[in-house]
Amino acid sequence: MMMHLLAAASIAITAAAMPPPANSGDLLGKFLWKRRVVLVFGDRMNQSVADQTDDLHAVHAEAESRDLTVLTIVGGIVSDGGEGGLPPADALRRRFRVDDQERFTVILLGKDGQEKLRDTKPVTSGALFELIDSMPMRQREAREND
Structure with a gap:
């Protein structure tokens, strides 16, 4: 578990050092400073995509308490459980550099x-929550909600 978090941290540091492409804020602008976003990419609906989304949906209340939205991008379809107003799959794939032939990629975006995290294997909700809970903004939110 610790090795996975360390690897995730090094990936996150590398990703954070890369500037986002122009106009990237427009794609997910409705979430900016309001919600954390988990992007679950799959070339098709496969076991990894199902495992990741099922795990996160099973802990909906905990995810909601962390202001977490899950977007699933399978092939050319983007779904979020009904919120709507989402960018096209190809724009998300370009922005986050996920090829449409990649079997599985999960990405966590901060507010x-x-x-903050990118992996090619499903990440448990516990590991995601642990990472989120370690973030300064989340710690401030937790203090303010006490």
């Missing part, structure tokens, strides 16, 4: 819109 600042920056990539």
